[in-house]
Amino acid sequence: MGSRKVTSSEPLDWQGKHVTVAGLGVSGIPAAKVLHARGANVTVVNDGDDARAREQAAELEALDITVRLGDGATLPEGSELVVTAPGWKPDKPLFAAAREAGLEIWGDVELAWRLRGPDAAPWLAITGTNGKTTTTQMLASILKAAGLRTAAVGNIGVSLLDAVLGDEQYDVLAVELSSYQLHWAPSLRAHSAAVLNLAPDHLDWHGSMEAYAADKGRIYEGNRVACVYNVADKATEDLVREADVEEGCRAVGFTLGTPGPSQLGVVEGILVDRAFVEDRHKNAQELAEISDVHPPAPHNIANALAAAALARAFGVPARAVRDGLRDFTPDAHRIAHVADVDAVAYVDDSKATNTHAAEASLAAYESIVWIAGGLAKGATFDELVTKSAKRLRGVVLIGQDRALIREALARHAPEVPVVDLDRTDTGAMLAAVQEASRLAVAGDTVLLAPACASMDMFANYNKRGDAFAEAVRELGS
Template identity: 80%
Template structure:
């Protein structure tokens, strides 16, 4: 019955979908399948987009390439892909016509049927993907049917419309997605941290934080925040939540009341226990979080595990499942991935550290580092990062379009650290960077790719950048040279 109600609500509506990427295609197909008339617009026009357009056209979906500024006549609603900026001309045209703009997450929320799976939601500047994957692993260990969705994995609309029901969803949400999802009301949600990022999109730190804070709106059971990051707790305090919803902190130290924390290498819960004033529940050991490489868990991954555990406990998951889920978890590639040891030097790929906050967490995990950094800064500044990390730096190798900004911060805050400026933005620069890093490194050091910048000046994405680093390291280990 619920499915028929959804179909009737969308039947005949003219929906314009902005963007011919994964989420745009998912939204277009789902809405067309529910009876809507769908037009997809994209400013690009190349062979890949034309192939996608042809595939959609076979399903009676209109696609307009090369023009993403004009609102199709008769549009009732615009569904945007996450990356489109709020000041895009298409959205200005929609506002002038009195047409709402929402994102794919908002559509997924509206398409949920009666008795749909609750959402456990995660956002933050860094650690979202790891935390959501840890959470999904814990939920699976508890015997629940779940999926890691949202900003990762299967498009969230496809999961919501799946024929097989889920018990609960682990949902990663970016600030972009939250900006366009006004109706979202999670069972419980976590903001892991807040640091300047995507300010070129949001316009200010305040606007960025406000969009992150939307994840707490209407929470039913728990708002999870980072005790070490007071800005996350302020977002909880500002949120309008359901009666009885609790604020739950996580900390790398011993937990206070209504917190999860760490005591003598044990993850401990003083939030979801019957008498949290006088008792606590052991959940897992810090050693259970160590990745498959056997490397010790970095502090930020312990924090991610605590946040995932808090969300799972808010959903009623037993302690043993928290432990088993963390043990079963395996991190993604390019997230503090140990590539090889060469001549007593460890080479670590953290290409996913695409902003200063992620890079600072990565640098904090090692004692003596040759740092490979640079790329697209996205409006970021680097003084705070360099000042916090200067004492750990054996040397620095810079590459990419905005390397000068990092170099200037190094000159101000770490003037004695040797810096090699490759003055290159070609993909072969990574092999040269690894060779320079090897020259600077001493036995016991870590050569760390933690660029603190986006990759698109040189590579298609951070995965390709990490692959280039790993290839160069393995070539070094084999005594040959990678292409430079």
């Protein structure tokens, strides 16, 4: 961990500045409006030219903002800055032209960071392959329990532009950041930040695991108080070691085991802090009990420890950690208990859209009938099946890429019964739940943790989880 003193950027004069905004949508439209209101000459470029895009373009053109539809590759003449939607890939021709012209390329996070006022609330930032949203919401709950004015913002909840430019005053912000957002946020400097975990994801966008990890690691750059890492995931600690931070910033680990000095962990069912206490080599502070975390699955306890570490870095008292965790209710489709039917638990973790998330979900239960499958997004399943095989009573497969999971099961868990439903229609979920109920016995958990994206069968993972819950209710009626 290198050290340096980071100074904030100077206010920018936007009057007459020619700014190109890449992409309509949830980030592009607000960015265009904000820049236009500050006197910039804004041109929005967008790849698509469908009815929705034309409707959005009309909204901006009514404000005298130029919009080019169906032409997201060409850099408008006279551009002095590009502000991009986070999902636009770095290899697009527009960005090559911008770099050739010596222009900076910002995302919406960078724009919000640059536009924040001199007395702006500090940011406690969170990224990782899985668990970002839950951890950010837990953090916001803890901060609120401490009496602080806060919001969960960024990749969830309130947009960052609204948070830094709106009328509401905040003491501190809990900020979820994706790898895409971090890629386009070169000057972001958080108070403290956490990388929860790293596993292969979005490699088609980043180009390699190394590039993906490097973008995640940007969240640590310039941290002032704490860089929070996962003791069980060495790659996150490596990112801390490589980060250039302010003098005095500390590396703080979280672990499901007994914590060492400068770590938070678990001792006999108690979440404890050995990082933000006096004489951390000898002392520990009790924060909460495992039963205060909902649900108390191992990966969710890890999320709680990461949130607690960031809150403690901001000076939050131990009691607020406990109260905030007790008050927190996770979003739907995140390892959510749906019902018990004939002494079998039915759990919806439709949000487990990749193998890393599914592995964490499967680790939470002892005897499982697993419902899996969907769009694999290039993933392989051998490691997941190997680690989870001893917990599997049976497996029901659905979706387009189910054969990849079936083949991994045949290699590494040949004794586990598998029902392969050759269906990708939405009604397949009812059949899957019915088949799972036949495989399950009293005390088992039927777990929807697909390890795949949902778009082959459903509009999104929420719809997939809703279909599972509806099927369970029909089963129990």
